[in-house]
Amino acid sequence: MSKDTYPVTAAVRVLRAQNVSFTPCLYTYEAHGGTTVSARELGVSEHSVIKTLIMEDDSKKALIVLMHGDCEVSTKQLARGLRVKTILPCAPDVAEKHSGYQVGGTSPFGTRKTLPVYMERSIADLPMIYINGGKRGFLVAITPADLIRVLRPTLVEAAVVHSDD
Numbered sequence: 001m002s003k004d005t006y007p008v009t010a011a012v013r014v015l016r017a018q019n020v021s022f023t024p025c026l027y028t029y030e031a032h033g034g035t036t037v038s039a040r041e042l043g044v045s046e047h048s049v050i051k052t053l054i055m056e057d058d059s060k061k062a063l064i065v066l067m068h069g070d071c072e073v074s075t076k077q078l079a080r081g082l083r084v085k086t087i088l089p090c091a092p093d094v095a096e097k098h099s100g101y102q103v104g105g106t107s108p109f110g111t112r113k114t115l116p117v118y119m120e121r122s123i124a125d126l127p128m129i130y131i132n133g134g135k136r137g138f139l140v141a142i143t144p145a146d147l148i149r150v151l152r153p154t155l156v157e158a159a160v161v162h163s164d165d
Contacts, residue, residue, distance in 0.1 A: 009134030010100065010110030015142070018150045022140040025130060029104065029137030035069025038139055042130060046070040049139070050123060050131040052106045054095035054115075058085040062098040064108050066119040066131070066147075071159040078118065078158040105136040108151055119153035 006012070006024035015022050027041035039046035049069035056062045057079070067073050079087045089095075092103040100112030108117055108131065123129060124144045131147070133140040147153070 007135045011107035011134035014109040020146045022142045025139040054090045064117045074160045107132040107134040117151045117153040121155040
């Protein structure tokens with residue numbers, strides 16, 4: 001696949017339909033490499049690579065959490081903020097059922113089911129973000145303003161910075 005061609009995923013279709021200006025960013029996907037690999041491959045800060053996490057609350061209601069690549073989600077803090085008992089990551093097969101995307105290629109755009117989206121508040125402060133375009137090894141560079149316009153996420157504060165022990 002040349003740099004000029006990129007996959008036309010459900011996410012790309014939503015971005016086009018919503019007139020979002022985006023830059024396709026292809027890289028060699030590594031299983032379990034996560035945002036560390038994509039940031040390295042694209043030569044960008046891991047803080048600006050945004051993870052799309054499919055989680056569920058104690059009543060098994062699915063939700064999307066958007067988080068900086070170099071942070072973890074404090075599920076306790078998020079649950080408290082959403083006034084639910086618990087929030088936990090979905091098992092990969094459950095996440096795929098909710099989103100329609102393969103884990104490692106999950107985009108918040110064009111999900112199979114419409115899910116509520118919660119975004120770490122500080123993501124809005126970045127000039128540009130890199131978020132999954134709906135396929136492993138494929139991110140799109142967009143502005144946080146466009147993401148907010150299209151997804152209308154609820155802003156939350158649930159980030160825990162990675163600590164390298």
